[in-house]
Amino acid sequence: MSITVTELDALESESIFVFREVAAEFERPVILFSGGKDSIVMLHLARKAFAPAGVPFTLLHVDTGHNFPEVLAYRDATVEQLGLRLEVASVEEYIADGRLRERTDGTRNQLQTIPLLDAINAHRFDAVFGGGRRDEERARAKERIFSLRDEFGQWDPRNQRPELWSLYNGRHRPGEHVRVFPLSNWTELDVWHYIEREQIPLPSIYYAHEREVFERDGMLLAVGPYSRPRDGETVSSRQVRYRTVGDMSCTGAVASTATSAAEVVIEVAASEITERGATRADDRASEAAMEDRKREGYF
Amino acid sequence: MSTLLRLATAGSVDDGKSTLVGRLLHDCKAILADQIAHVKTVSEARGGDFDFALLTDGLRAEREQGITIDVAYRYFATDKRSFILADCPGHVQYTRNTVTGASTADVVIILVDARHGVLEQTRRHLAVAGLLRVPHVVLAVNKIDLVDYDEAVFTKIAESVNEVADQLGIADLQAIPVSALVGDNVVERSAQTAWYDGPTLLELLENATGRTDSSNQPLRFPVQYVVRPQTDDEYRDYRGYTGTVASGTVSVGDPVIVLPAGRRTTIAGIDRPVVTPTSTAVVERPSAVAGEAVTVRLADDIDVARGSVIVAAEASPGTRRELAATVSWLSDRPLTVGARVLIKHTTTTAQAIVTKITGALDLDTLGVIDATELHLNDIGKVQLKIAAPLAADPYSSNAITGSFLLIDAHDGWTLAAGMIDDEEGELL
Numbered sequence: 001m002s003i004t005v006t007e008l009d010a011l012e013s014e015s016i017f018v019f020r021e022v023a024a025e026f027e028r029p030v031i032l033f034s035g036g037k038d039s040i041v042m043l044h045l046a047r048k049a050f051a052p053a054g055v056p057f058t059l060l061h062v063d064t065g066h067n068f069p070e071v072l073a074y075r076d077a078t079v080e081q082l083g084l085r086l087e088v089a090s091v092e093e094y095i096a097d098g099r100l101r102e103r104t105d106g107t108r109n110q111l112q113t114i115p116l117l118d119a120i121n122a123h124r125f126d127a128v129f130g131g132g133r134r135d136e137e138r139a140r141a142k143e144r145i146f147s148l149r150d151e152f153g154q155w156d157p158r159n160q161r162p163e164l165w166s167l168y169n170g171r172h173r174p175g176e177h178v179r180v181f182p183l184s185n186w187t188e189l190d191v192w193h194y195i196e197r198e199q200i201p202l203p204s205i206y207y208a209h210e211r212e213v214f215e216r217d218g219m220l221l222a223v224g225p226y227s228r229p230r231d232g233e234t235v236s237s238r239q240v241r242y243r244t245v246g247d248m249s250c251t252g253a254v255a256s257t258a259t260s261a262a263e264v265v266i267e268v269a270a271s272e273i274t275e276r277g278a279t280r281a282d283d284r285a286s287e288a289a290m291e292d293r294k295r296e297g298y299f
Numbered sequence: 300m301s302t303l304l305r306l307a308t309a310g311s312v313d314d315g316k317s318t319l320v321g322r323l324l325h326d327c328k329a330i331l332a333d334q335i336a337h338v339k340t341v342s343e344a345r346g347g348d349f350d351f352a353l354l355t356d357g358l359r360a361e362r363e364q365g366i367t368i369d370v371a372y373r374y375f376a377t378d379k380r381s382f383i384l385a386d387c388p389g390h391v392q393y394t395r396n397t398v399t400g401a402s403t404a405d406v407v408i409i410l411v412d413a414r415h416g417v418l419e420q421t422r423r424h425l426a427v428a429g430l431l432r433v434p435h436v437v438l439a440v441n442k443i444d445l446v447d448y449d450e451a452v453f454t455k456i457a458e459s460v461n462e463v464a465d466q467l468g469i470a471d472l473q474a475i476p477v478s479a480l481v482g483d484n485v486v487e488r489s490a491q492t493a494w495y496d497g498p499t500l501l502e503l504l505e506n507a508t509g510r511t512d513s514s515n516q517p518l519r520f521p522v523q524y525v526v527r528p529q530t531d532d533e534y535r536d537y538r539g540y541t542g543t544v545a546s547g548t549v550s551v552g553d554p555v556i557v558l559p560a561g562r563r564t565t566i567a568g569i570d571r572p573v574v575t576p577t578s579t580a581v582v583e584r585p586s587a588v589a590g591e592a593v594t595v596r597l598a599d600d601i602d603v604a605r606g607s608v609i610v611a612a613e614a615s616p617g618t619r620r621e622l623a624a625t626v627s628w629l630s631d632r633p634l635t636v637g638a639r640v641l642i643k644h645t646t647t648t649a650q651a652i653v654t655k656i657t658g659a660l661d662l663d664t665l666g667v668i669d670a671t672e673l674h675l676n677d678i679g680k681v682q683l684k685i686a687a688p689l690a691a692d693p694y695s696s697n698a699i700t701g702s703f704l705l706i707d708a709h710d711g712w713t714l715a716a717g718m719i720d721d722e723e724g725e726l727l
Contacts, residue, residue: 148711167702185374277333
């Protein structure tokens with residue numbers, strides 16, 4: 001069904017309310033910004049919440065070192081244009097100096113947790129905005145809008161605070177922090193409707209383009225420095241786009257001809273596969289892959 | 300108005316909530332191919348039939364134990380409207396999650412196992428729905444297939460629940476015989492219940508009205524955050540008060556009072572943000588209604604900060620430092636008279652002392668009994684003395700300015716959901 005303007009307005013107002021609560025009640029908030037569509041929409045909403053003043057938050061990118069160059073370019077241009085402050089937690093550095101070890105499968109999404117937690121501790125961030133949506137995944141469906149994390153960054157799904165009306169309780173003790181998810185109630189389709197309505201620019205890989213890909217486990221992986229076809233996997237040039245943007249080695253593309261947000265809306269509405277099911281190899285690892293990562297402090 | 304409907308489920312353990320939600324989503328085609336494939340694989344690995352509960356029970360422990368531990372939020376849409384569903388646990392120790400789901404719900408679906416009828420949890424969930432003034436309550440008499448689709452069983456349960464609902468002041472309650480497992484009367488009408496001529500669950504949800512439109516009530520605008528760009532451009536002297544309109548309509552030129560100070564002024568401007576990839580600005584708009592996040596400017600330079608509430612000059616609630624309220628106690632630690640807590644009310648957080656516990660709800664008789672303490676899951680009446688004046692309304696007239704949290708000042712845990720009593724001081 002088509003989303004009415006009033007529904008998008010209601011979601012927008014709810015998210016803006018959340019940004020303002022955090023700005024008012026926390027001392028050192030930060031927005032996790034990857035250059036992916038959800039974090040881009042999140043930043044757009046944050047800008048609306050404080051207009052005509054600037055966004056009173058720092059940005060933090062946990063950089064796996066396996067990013068799409070188009071996405072990094074978008075990230076840096078945005079920071080420059082808006083005069084924002086960006087902190088980067090680099091997985092590559094952790095691997096280089098031995099604090100983390102490369103996984104045998106070569107993917108790095110799982111390796112982001114420790115650099116993230118170290119950055120939160122080092123900068124004493126007390127509120128960390130994430131673009132996670134509850135429609136993405138089973139464990140994320142259980143997440144509160146204000147989610148308390150202990151001094152190890154751990155999520156305890158059995159012991160979450162009740163979240164009543166719109167009275168968000170952000171109180172925490174020293175060492176603890178709160179993860180905040182202003183897009184909790186948005187769906188993938190809502191996000192795309194909003195990108196279309198607000199004419200929000202995105203990295204080019206979100207739209208159909210020609211790319212060398214090979215098929216693995218039903219996903220189209222890009223041929224690149226971090227992902228190479230194995231024996232028996234054939235490379236072909238296809239019209240594809242990305243539904244999610246993450247570590248290049250485990251984020252799949254989807255066949256697509258959509259070259260505008262309006263066309264993507266039509267594709268997403270008709271899709272028979274979820275965003276993560278279509279594009280995230282790491283979420284297929286086990287029945288509770290995301291839950292396990294969230295418990296450890298992942299976003 | 301938005302066509303979005305928020306619903307929450309409630310019921311006891313094993314009465315089939317997760318199965319009902321899974322069935323609803325599945326039959327509304329809201330479950331996509333990869334999710335279905337996943338459930339099939341897991342169901343088969345366990346040697347069973349397709350388990351609808353696995354569509355919603357997302358945590359490892361939930362799947363292992365076959366129970367729902369915490370609220371899961373689901374999103375689905377039909378041709379008529381879209382839905383946000385809070386799938387709440389039924390276990391007694393997780394009642395706080397039912398309160399969580401119900402606090403924003405337009406509809407609460409309470410499940411009863413047709414074989415067991417009304418249980419204490421049913422009464423508790425009805426009390427929570429009544430207390431929170433959820434506009435519609437649906438009683439899903441589930442597992443009707445296991446009582447041979449017996450009309451008499453359904454009628455008996457519906458009648459006893461109606462009796463309880465009447466006592467609790469629940470105005471709108473509709474009972475539906477369903478089998479979540481088989482799919483009777485969830486999305487598809489059942490041929491097995493020819494004696495039932497009411498709507499299916501989905502039909503009812505598609506036609507339910509949301510919470511009462513509060514835009515006709517007096518203006519309440521709690522200030523969240525003051526925007527002062529202090530830049531060198533046209534916004535050098537800009538001072539905007541941001542917030543979400545809690546009720547009523549705010550228009551440029553309206554006379555208002557800023558509480559708690561009680562200063563009178565008028566609305567000088569209402570601003571809407573306009574952001575482009577490179578610029579951030581605002582444009583004026585004539586008015587804003589309940590639910591909208593906006594920025595207002597005032598005609599006079601008076602002291603306004605987070606915690607201030609801008610209210611209609613002709614209908615000010617005034618302020619109070621003492622409250623009589625009904626609370627749902629959500630903590631393992633009991634509440635005692637003299638307890639020092641924090642109260643969070645709109646955008647104000649202040650210290651409070653519990654000066655009196657005036658009673659607790661007895662779930663058997665639905666009467667108020669004497670109580671000196673409130674324990675986990677108790678619904679009780681308390682009086683509070685507060686260190687700061689609050690611009691509060693009774694919950695019955697305003698869910699936003701009439702609700703509050705009680706918070707443990709030491710560890711930050713949310714202790715209670717509170718609803719300010721009206722003048723009659725009725726429990727529900």
